[in-house]
Amino acid sequence: MVQHFFSASMRVPVDQDKISVMVPPELEKTVPIIHQVVDPVVSQKKFDIETAQFCESGAIHRSRGIFVLDCRFPDIKIAFCAPQIKPIPIIFAVNINFTNYDLEPLSVKFIHPLNFHVLGLQELGHPFLRNISIEPGKPNMQPLALGLADQTAFICLPGIREYHQHPDHSNDPWLAHRGKGGEGTLGFIIDKLWEYGILALNGFNIQLNATIPQLQLGIDINKVPS
Amino acid sequence: MNTNVQSKGNAENENPGNDKNNDKLVTLTIVVNTKPTEVNINENAPLKAAAEKALEQTHTTGRPLSDYELKLNDQLLDMNKKVKDYGLKDGATLFLSLNAGTGGSR
Numbered sequence: 001m002v003q004h005f006f007s008a009s010m011r012v013p014v015d016q017d018k019i020s021v022m023v024p025p026e027l028e029k030t031v032p033i034i035h036q037v038v039d040p041v042v043s044q045k046k047f048d049i050e051t052a053q054f055c056e057s058g059a060i061h062r063s064r065g066i067f068v069l070d071c072r073f074p075d076i077k078i079a080f081c082a083p084q085i086k087p088i089p090i091i092f093a094v095n096i097n098f099t100n101y102d103l104e105p106l107s108v109k110f111i112h113p114l115n116f117h118v119l120g121l122q123e124l125g126h127p128f129l130r131n132i133s134i135e136p137g138k139p140n141m142q143p144l145a146l147g148l149a150d151q152t153a154f155i156c157l158p159g160i161r162e163y164h165q166h167p168d169h170s171n172d173p174w175l176a177h178r179g180k181g182g183e184g185t186l187g188f189i190i191d192k193l194w195e196y197g198i199l200a201l202n203g204f205n206i207q208l209n210a211t212i213p214q215l216q217l218g219i220d221i222n223k224v225p226s
Numbered sequence: 227m228n229t230n231v232q233s234k235g236n237a238e239n240e241n242p243g244n245d246k247n248n249d250k251l252v253t254l255t256i257v258v259n260t261k262p263t264e265v266n267i268n269e270n271a272p273l274k275a276a277a278e279k280a281l282e283q284t285h286t287t288g289r290p291l292s293d294y295e296l297k298l299n300d301q302l303l304d305m306n307k308k309v310k311d312y313g314l315k316d317g318a319t320l321f322l323s324l325n326a327g328t329g330g331s332r
Contacts, residue, residue: 057262060255060319144329158327172327181289181324187260191323199300 036074038100047073047098050186064194065091069113074098076186079113080193082201089204092126092197096189097161105174105184107161108193110145110153121147128155128196144196157192159184252309255319256280256296262319267309274305277322289324297321 036043051071054061061067065081065088079093093113096106110119124145133140146156154162164174177183250269254276255262263283267276277296281287296303298320303312314320 053261057257057260060257060262061260156329158329163329169329177327179288181293182259182286183289183324183327185259187258188324190260191321192326195323195326 036099038103043098043101044073046101047076051076054186054190061190065198066190066194069093070116074101077111077116078190078193080198082198085201085203091201092124092193094193096186102178102184105159105161105164105178106186106189108155108189109162110155119153120151121145121153122151124153126197128193129200130196155193155196159188159192252314252318253316254309254314255317257319257321258284258286259322259324261286269310269314270308272306272308273303273312273320276309276320277305280322293325295323295325297323 054076055068055071058067063083065083067079067081069077069079071077074097076096076098077093078096080091081088082091090113093111093116095109095111095116095118097109098106110124111117112119112123126145127141127143128145129141130144131139132142144156145153148154148162148166154160156163156166158164158169158172159174159177161174163169164172174184182188251266252269254265254267256265256276257263258280261284263280265276265279265283267279273296274291277291277294281291281294291305296305298312298314298318303320
């Protein structure tokens with residue numbers, strides 16, 4: 001199991017081949033394998049602290065539609081529902097990875113909530129809109145969900161590994177954000193995912209492509225003159 | 227700790243010196259980046275006094291209060307308004323979130 005491999009006695013850099021062997025088959029396609037350069041004990045301690053803080057107040061988070069699917073170092077998998085919509089749908093789920101945290105920021109990948117497979121941008125089907133308008137009453141929506149080079153979906157915000165590793169943001173290093181007001185922590189990321197992914201949802205929009213062979217006028221039979 | 231919050235609140239009261247016994251203390255739960263903390267605050271104090279206390283109690287430092295937003299459910303609150311302006315009662319849960327930096331596609 002992964003957590004055994006990253007036991008408290010593990011204080012040497014992790015061998016990449018050994019990780020591949022130790023990761024359970026069901027996680028191999030869902031968890032990005034990244035070389036652990038930070039002492040795993042350090043990253044696991046931070047993982048334990050931040051996940052415990054989050055889980056201790058589970059009732060508050062569930063009231064907003066947020067709940068944990070799985071929590072085993074170095075990953076926590078979280079689902080986000082929209083409780084304001086009935087029946088309550090699972091809107092998306094994420095895998096948040098603590099490898100090398102917090103020398104490197106947390107990685108956030110969108111996953112299928114049931115089989116945990118990593119989703120592409122098309123499969124995600126949710127833009128995570130942000131209103132960047134500076135004129136009141138004139139919304140200007142910007143999608144925060146974007147695709148990596150392989151079209152894996154990610155959320156483009158400072159404090160997230162995929163943002164800082166993206167060539168467009170090479171002038172905005174993670175270390176300029178780390179430890180400032182909680183930016184990039186597990187709590188911050190969950191909060192932003194909820195804010196841009198859940199808060200503004202108000203129902204389902206249904207698109208129909210219908211072929212109408214004949215258009216008929218509607219008639220109120222009570223008003224049909226005699 | 228509670229006295230500190232109360233004095234902040236009274237200092238910004240629109241009626242300074244109106245430190246009457248009928249000023250109620252309200253206990254709010256403020257969730258800072260998903261970390262909850264309880265804050266005792268005078269109902270006549272501005273919400274920013276409660277927010278500052280929540281940041282202090284959760285050891286959240288490095289960014290000014292102006293970088294945060296305070297929400298009640300999906301309602302954005304004006305932190306210059308008083309606690310009682312929003313009718314907040316004991317046990318009310320507010321969410322204090324750090325604003326995200328610039329990102330996304332242009």
